[in-house]
Amino acid sequence: MRPKAKNKKFKILLLQLHGIDLLLTRNTPLNMPFAAGYLKAMLYKEGLLDEVDVEILDLNKTPLPGNARLVDLIVSRSPDLLGLTLFSFNSIQSLYIAENVKRRLPGLKVIVGGPEVTAETSYILNNPVVDIGCIGQGEVTFVQIVKDIMKNKSGYADIKGIFYKRSDRVNITPSREPIRELDSVPSPYIEGFINLNDYITAFIETYRGCYFKCTYCSYNKPYGYFSANRVQEEIEFLKQNGIKKIYFIDSNFILSPVFYDACERIIRLNTHNDLEFYADISVEHLDDKKADLLKACNFKGVEAGLQTINPATLKNIGRPLLNAEKFKKGIRLLTERKISCAVSVMIGLPQDTLKDIRKTAGFLRESKVGSALAQLLQVFPGTRIRREAKKYGIKYQRKPPYLMIESPYISKGEIKKAVGLYRNASVKQCNVGIFFSYSFCNFPLSLENKGRKKTSGETGLLDSGINKVIIELNEHLPLVKLGEKISRLAQQPFTIWFKASYLQKYLTPIKSFLSHIKKDNPFLVWNVVLETDGVVSFDIIEEIKKSVKAKENLSSDGCFLLEPLSVYIVCEKNREKGSSSLFKKLAPDAKFYCPLNISAADCWENKLDDILKEKGYAGVLMDFDKTLELSFIIRTLKTAIKRTRAQNKTMLFRNIAVYCLFSLIDQGQKNDNTSLIKPAPSRIIYINKDFNISSECLPDADAFLDLVEFQVKSLRALRKI
CATH class of the missing domain: 3.20.20 (TIM Barrel)
Known part of the structure; x- marks a missing residue:
């Protein structure tokens, strides 16, 4: 560690990078540092913020810094500890950033956590830039790590659920029991550790883990849950602070232990439908009562995972067999209540051939599913399917994003055909690349x-x-x-x-x-x-x-x-x-x-x-x-x-x-509602x-106010034409 000035706080910088895929597929990336907010909230609960200065580097704002600029930005903060939340979509880039920062700040401690950090992710375990990694839930673990670092401890063997380096050797400690009473973790929203001014959509979880045991996922057991009262407090706070959309990030919201209680509370606080809600659900578990509650809460959309209808494949991946009638009923219940439903299917699963995938696509059409999302199997470290990949002959990328390449059941060419079943180029809409909009002068107003x-x-x-x-x-x-x-x-x-x-x-x-x-x-x-x-x-x-x-x-x-x-x-x-x-x-x-x-x-x-x-x-x-x-x-x-x-x-x-004017006209042609750009x-x-x-x-700010005034003027003109 670098020598610290007297009375200077220990400086922690927490970072969650965007994935390049978000930048390529969305105009405004959503990358809320949810995990970092929890970590800071736990340090606050333990009374450590008097000794520790914690900054969450919020990168949701666009434009985002490039790699070199981000390194310079982090170095300028001169942190003692850099914490990185790693997913498969950002881990390689995050480690590159950490390496270049540590080269300029050699005393820096680098701690990693997140879904990508497992006991089997060797490229992270063996990366020399990483000092400590949290495996599993990190709130309690992170607090212990910070305390030990501040005490200048040389070893971390007594901290459960981590890996650490000693004499160039990777040591993995026994796993930590998950937090059962999640209300013990303070809300990063209510405590003010996430700047909500940068968002219109926020995430809420009511429980962690999953009731299914899919072999391609390591999140396959329920861990703990938040109370309905905590859920209500967070929703009320988010509403008061300008959030318009809330996404429940539970693996299956309608199976949440607090589903009914939470919905009743949402109905009471969302009487004017100021908030829109979204969630992941299992359609087969939907009944009339649950569907009515979703409608009354003002749920606008849900996503459901079907993956395949092939019984042999479902058995191989540990999912329950499809109940076709219940699935169709669930889709009908959502359609009747005007709740959109996107159903995801997975390509490349064991024993699922192109013929089987076509049958799944036909079943979705028969069920009158409004939207289907295709995803190629990802063979993540720490999952059963990765351990069984050789058994099924699945070839896959050894580094993120771990996409399967081919198998005895489906060739590379057949994968492209399977994806094509769900990606019809003829329905692709026109779009606008705003990066072309470089002029703030000339017609119709000068902003320059x-x-x-x-x-x-x-x-x-x-x-x-x-x-x-x-x-x-x-x-x-x-x-x-x-x-x-x-x-x-x-x-x-x-x-x-x-x-x-x-x-x-x-x-x-x-x-x-x-x-x-x-x-x-x-x-x-x-x-x-x-x-x-x-x-x-x-x-x-x-x-x-x-x-x-x-x-x-x-x-x-x-x-x-x-x-x-x-x-x-x-x-x-x-x-x-x-x-x-x-x-x-x-x-x-x-x-x-x-x-x-x-x-x-x-x-x-x-x-x-x-x-x-x-x-x-x-x-x-x-x-x-x-x-x-x-x-x-x-x-x-x-x-x-x-x-x-x-x-x-x-x-x-x-x-x-002109781009803004185009967008206003385009919105008006698609629906009756238009919002300023x-x-x-x-x-x-x-x-x-x-x-x-x-x-x-x-x-x-004045320039953008002028742009808003121009759009208001344009809307008035649009109504006259």
Whole structure:
């Protein structure tokens, strides 16, 4: 440990990283540091906060720091102890961060906990950066660890439920009994240890563990529960503090020991349905009384795990056999009460063939299930199915996310076909990539002057993190030097937009620029935009992919690994012979968007139709002349949305105000309710050919108030049109 100044508190920093999959699949990641809140609450209960300064590094706010910036942020806090909550989706990245922090703070103690920490997770047990790991529930264990560290104890053998290092040897202590009376753990919400201002959705648990014994899960026994009174107190507190949605994270809410009592209390405190509720349930355990209670509480959606209808497979994985009639009745009860239900199925289970998976899909259609979610089997450490993988011939990834690869029952090709049963591309909706919205100026209002702005030189690059960089390329631009500066400032997700008439000419400096940033940010999520008047070759795409390719691809969408790179090409259709075949060749690796500038005099509808007919384009990048009236923009967007959606294509915008207007119109076309858009406070750098920062904008509160006023004005205009 580092020597401490007199009267200085022991500093603890707790961190739960996002998974890259969240950044790739959601506009606003939800990553509430629930476990960290419990740990701080227990230290508070034990009276340790007078001696210990505990900070929960809340990363739910966007933009999120990149790897290098996060390391710098943690080092600047100078903690004595870094606590990491590890899941399969964030563990490798978390350990990378810890390694780089500890290199600069050599006296730092690193403690890990969470579902990924087991006695069988060897890459964590043997990682030299980890000092201690909590196996199982961590609230009581963590308090004991902190007390022993503060007493400068050299060993931790008397603490149950941990592993620790001594003389480079990993020691695992006997397991700890789970907490039965969970009310003994203070609420992190009520004690104020989670900042609810950053969330509209919160989590609540009424019990821990699970009544099922699925072999692919290690959470397969009930541990303890919270009282209905505690549940009520938390819900009341969350409601008073602006939370609108609550998700019960129990393994099966309707089997909770306090289900009936909790529901009756919710009904009394949610008389005006100000709160919406969501939960995981088992449909077969649903009856009329339980369904009525869910409706009366204002449950809007539930998720149910079916996995398969194959009796042999269900027996192999330790799940009860399906009662088809009860399942169908449960779906009907939910449908009648207008509670949406998403049913999850698992691909790759023992003895479940493609034929069996098709039968399961047919059963879901027959049961009139509204939504089905497919997930590939994950072979987690510490589970029975991992121990039996060899018996069933299951091949799987040895590192997170542990996806199964193939088995004697289902081949790689059949896995893709099985996933395709649940992912129908024809129902994919148009969406908007807000990372394109880099302009806070021009039509329809100027926000740039309301934010912090610099107009020349490169000193502005060093002020804070950067989300988006737009660069007009020329041969004199010092891209390598620029990449070195930006590498420690990049934030998640990171967009780099290159503009040039002929991109091939700048390929070498582009690669160097990207490589510098990637070196310090190996887990960065990239959006690379190439805007050009010329032709984009296959070689350019391949070289860019190599420059930013992650060392390990560790994220998935539940079925397939996700590539943390999206390439977008903005260009006019090339009329030369062979351009269509080039589009087709590049389509798997990049998305093409055609720029469309609209003025009142334009025959824009014909131009849009021509773009949408071109199979090579994913959509259109739309700009509006700044002199246009708001009413004209609204009518244009309404028409354009219908046409692009009919062709299953997307619309993107440079101007953030136009993006917000588009979103308001899009919401109104889908339902009667519209809500104002709150874009992430992105920092955007525009570097012109003379290496001047012609636009650097970090919008302040006044700028976003202007944006809200514009949206209110737009809503009024929408009602008139």
